[in-house]
Amino acid sequence: MKLSLNWLKCFVAHGLSAEKLAHRLTMAGHEVKNIDTVEDDLVFEIEITPNRPDCLNTLGLAREVSAIVNKPLKSLKDKALKLPKAMCDVTIEDKAACLRYVGAVVKHIQIGAAPEFIKQKLQALGSRPVNNIVDITNYGLFENGQPLHAFDYDKLIGGKIVVRRAKAGEKIVTLDGVERELNPAILVIADAQRPVAIAGIMGGAATEVTDKTQRILLESAYFDPVLIRRAGRALGLTSDSAYRFERGVDLANVDRAAKVALGRIVELTGGAIVNYRDVCFKKTVVQKSFTINATQMSHFLGTKVSAMQIKKILKKLEFKVSGASDQMSVSAPSFRNDIKGAIDLSEEIARVIGYDRLPSSLPQIKPSAIAPSPQFQMKRKLRRLLTGQGFDEVISYPLISQGAIKKTKMENFSTSKIKNPLSLDQEYMRPSLLTSLLAVVGLNFNRGQKNLRLFELGKIYPADGEKEVLGVILSGQRLSSWQSNKKEAVDFYDLKGSVSRVFEALGFDLPGVISATEDIYSKEQNAQLCFGQQVIGSLGKINKDILRNWELKTDDVYFAQINLQVLYNIQPQVKRFAALSGFPSITRDVSIAVKQSVPFAQVEALAQAVGAKYLTNVHFLEQYLGEKIAAGQKGLVFSLVYQSSERTLTEAEIAPLHEAILQRLQQDLGAAIR
């Protein structure tokens, strides 16, 4: 909203410099964004908050200034106007959409240029002067906030005004020369046959005031704000009028604004009013009155404000105040629809005093009845643990396309769909972090970054509700140093190791690993992580077809996703201290050949079951395949560590136990000792 300081002076003699005035307005809630010089005038660019349509005009801001500087406000000159008895033909079909409509027909109009005092002010506000009639309507809008429109009365078919909804398929060419198709959601002003204006937004070209115009119909109305806003958005059309109507104009000002404009038309264009009609379903939005108390308000604001001061400020803002100081009854003026409770009055007092002039204090913050979110604490730990292992954190877009779901073979995954997406690229909520992370991998590959160690703490959105998950993705080469500059590709075990390390550091037992095929992984290299029966996530090598679909030029991308929601509900076991044995341990290395289908976990479990008495650790050393091993077999090397907490074990004690383990490995698992 632009404010001409020359025009402002016509309403209030504030006596402040432009900078000082800008500061005080800003501190009262009308932020002055910019100060421009236009000829001999200064123009403020002010941001008016959406709750204050009454300040979208010079008079409204003058009222604010008068309250801030405590100077009198000159009211709008409403010259005694002789209005004819003859009425004009106005029909309102949709009463809810148009609570008031003032129409007046004026004849003998001499179209010409408007006088300088009008043109200068319009130019200062960036509005191009057109002719005296159009300029007078625009002048009224910028002066008192009521949008006005003038039709060429002789072009209104039947001399009629009908306020109604547009019919489906109806068309109108608006003043900007564009033909627009209308629909019943749009309110129009029509004559006997056709729409002549889109109500509150823009007039029609067919009834435009031109040099040849002799009679006009002046319109001043109140249109439903929501209807105007939706119509404007649907048509992609806005205007100074629409901007005000959609925020709400002052119902009580509709006729006054019309009369002020008619006075000017008569005076400046030689016109004579022949018809006048004020169709009014509601004169004002009745304001409830509120009771306030100076002591309570002082306490709430944290500063002493007297009843006198409160009364003075509110009266300047045209509120009605009555009653004793501990029980003041206040009612708001018709143009202050934003005042809905006593609390709103405290803001009026605070901002007119100026927020900068109110004191500061530090609240006593008591221990909260709400505990810190354990989720947030766990995410903090996860971030430290993963960055400590060389993973970079990413935050990716949770909205994805149907194409991304297909490319990732997730058509069967449950997800949530957006009803009003911005574009088809963001139509779905991701069912897994994999889609988002593969997009990140793709972007980095294309920019030459191929060694990626990434994680994300984000959400997935299956239909049964959003879930917090950890996603980890690995690709490219293993970390190396300049001392051992071997270029080795990462593999499944790098990912498993990093994930295991996280569980270990969080104090969880390592989750069990079971092979289970999911479509997103390769058939061989994939596993589910579980605590007992509860699956908490999965990890594996991403299926080649998916990598092809994402046009990634690699076969080796490893991905893990862990459901944090499940982890939050499992408390890591509190570990009891175990006494350290002071006696030496005995280590025996074992090398076996066994069928490839026998997992090491089975070997380990069997050794532990048999050796329970003294076996304290099974330490994996190596797996080997190849020439020295029969086809279908694999070699496993591991050490068995024996120790007692009570005494030094002797060879004689260990030998039978060790032998028993080896025997059972042979018997139960068909292992050959090597």
Next chain:
Amino acid sequence: MIWDFDKLIQEADKEIAGCSDLAALEALRIKFLGRKGLVADVYASLSTASVQEKPLIGKGANDFRARVIQWLEKKKGLLEHASSAESAQVFDVTLPGIAPALGREHILSRIIEEICTTFEHLGFVVQDGPEIETEFNNFTALNIPADHPSRDSFDTFYLETPDPDNKNRNLLLRSQTSPVQIRLMQQFKPPFAVVIPGKVYRPDAVDASHSFVFHQIEGLLVDEDIKFSDLKGLLTAFCRRLFGEKTRMRFRPHYFPFTEPSAEVDVSCYICDGQGCSVCGRKGWLEIMGCGMVNPKVFEAVKYPKGKYTGLAFGMGVERMAMLKYGINDIRLFLENDVRFLKQ
């Protein structure tokens, strides 16, 4: 034969002093002290020497041998020292050290962490809440009227999933973190002080300064006697911790449906110290958050007893804070995740 011991000693001294490496020194040791060396020759001559000569030769030989041994030792020490000094110069301590690689937390996580920690030090606790919300929590309970523009599909993403509490309406992606306030207040009685970080969604076309998903941090303090002056004091304390003790603050009245009175908070531009520069758009002030006193209508919506509590609330955009703090000019960089950006 009579030995000229002075000359022998002189020559040996000269030869040993002139020696430049350990191998040559070893050759000299053999020449003088070896089994067939000069000292051995001197002692061997004793057997043929006269009785008068014997003590002279014996003493001379002993002296000579002692001197040679002493010089050889000394020279050996010098050469060894020199050679170890040489090898120390070869070792380059400036080569990079070796350590496991360090990953980086995302810059938005770092900002969120910094802001949350600051509030934790002031006595707040961190909480979070869901991104998929009901219209009631995201709008109605926050005193946003039924016909408010922000509820339009132009300004809020709606899901195809119906709201289980209101079958006529659909669930939505929260357009602000404030609905978590509602959830917490429905569940807990004051006093409490919480900060809530999280993602929010608005259907804005993506460009350098807009994104359809971004992050906010929301704060809420409710008790029986929270005052408007507390709002100024608390946020001033926060901003000074985050931006430095010299930061100046400006509270401008503003409008939010869920707070009354409401304000926007500006801090003096940390680049130009309020003089006006390109970062602050020549204004000297940076707008960093919105705040206000909780509107009693919000307490009404969560069924708190009328008039019992007052509270303050505030909210800020994380991307905006990061852009201001690190001079990042394009919001798209945050969610694009180029590792070169992440590593910075």
